[in-house]
Amino acid sequence: MNIELISIPKIEDNRGNLSVLESEILPFEFKRVYYLYDVPSGAERGGHSHIEQKEFLIALSGSFDVILNNGTEQRTVTLNKPFEGLLIHEGIWRELNNFSSGSVCLVIASAVFDEADYVREFDEFLALQKS
Template sequence: MKIELITIRKIQDQRGNLSVLENDILPFDFKRIYYLYDVPAGAERGGHAHIAQQEFLIALSGSFDVVLNNGEEQKTICLNKPYEGLLIHEGIWRELNNFSSGSVCLVIASAVFDEEDYIRDFNEFLRFKK
């Protein structure tokens, strides 16, 4: 499956920790950054795949699960460390669920929003993968 868990350098200090994202961590130049927060209990986000876009997800606060499917296998990754991110390459279906109270999901994307890059129906995704 075209995903990678990437550890982000953590600089520890008695005043608090600091993590920095620079171009050498991601295999793309980012074009868009957005974040999800105040997700109600039991709600799900995602539910789509991208044809070309790649994304890097980080749990800045709290935790959530990312359910990934490449058309042949499914895997669930729990993100719960602000110094670890999940790189999701193109052509991977993703669903985000099980958000803890106060969680924040940061998404760094390789492209600006383009509805034509989204596959929002799982059966259509499976046809796309064949």
């Protein structure tokens, strides 16, 4: 599956830790950054794939599960460390659920928002994967 867990440098200090995300860590240039928070208990986010966009997800606070599907294989990754992120390449269906109270999901994207890049129906996603 075309995903990768990537460690983010962590500088430990007794006053609190610091993590730094610089462009060399990811295989794409940042075009958009957004974050999910105050997700109600039992709610799901995601439910789509991208045709070209890549994304890097980080649990800045709390935890959540990312369910990934490439059309033939499904895998669940739990994100719960602010110094580790999940790189999701294009063509991977993703759903986010099981958000803990107070969780924050930071998303760093390779492109600005473009609705034409989204595949929002799972059946359409599967058809694209077969072609």
